[in-house]
Amino acid sequence: HVQLVESGGESVQAGGSLRLSCAVSDYTLSRYCMGWFRQVPGKEREGVAVVCGDKTWHADSVKGRFTISEDKVKSKTTVSLLMDALEPEDTAMYYCAADPLDLIGCWSGSWCPRPPGYWGQGTQVTVS
Numbered sequence: 001h002v003q004l005v006e007s008g009g010e011s012v013q014a015g016g017s018l019r020l021s022c023a024v025s026d027y028t029l030s031r032y033c034m035g036w037f038r039q040v041p042g043k044e045r046e047g048v049a050v051v052c053g054d055k056t057w058h059a060d061s062v063k064g065r066f067t068i069s070e071d072k073v074k075s076k077t078t079v080s081l082l083m084d085a086l087e088p089e090d091t092a093m094y095y096c097a098a099d100p101l102d103l104i105g106c107w108s109g110s111w112c113p114r115p116p117g118y119w120g121q122g123t124q125v126t127v128s
Contacts, residue, residue, distance in 0.1 A: 002118045004096045009123030012086055016127070020081040022096030022120055033103050033116065034079045035068060038092035038125075047107030048094070049081055057108050061089075086127045096120035
């Protein structure tokens with residue numbers, strides 16, 4: 001059973017930084033896409049950043065401010081999102097998602113045959 005465990009969301013002032021982390025432990029996810037979406041009540045969910053194998057993608061709204069990275073230790077993979085220069089517009093619930101297939105299009109808004117198969121519970125980021 002694949003579980004994504006998120007951490008790092010909190011309230012910060014504009015201009016501050018946060019690091020979100022998403023950990024997954026599962027031998028079957030040796031090849032995967034793993035990244036972050038965010039959603040504000042009343043708005044559609046949007047892709048923020050994702051790592052798929054040796055590829056990464058960041059939304060235009062966060063380029064230069066957010067950086068996604070991954071770390072693998074034995075069977076555990078952690079994907080982190082370093083968020084700098086936070087703006088009030090970054091306030092949202094952030095969700096980690098993962099899938100064994102290359103579904104980078106689900107994050108970038110292009111071809112997405114189905115949503116990623118695995119999701120975290122969400123972590124709230126509030127910027128004021």
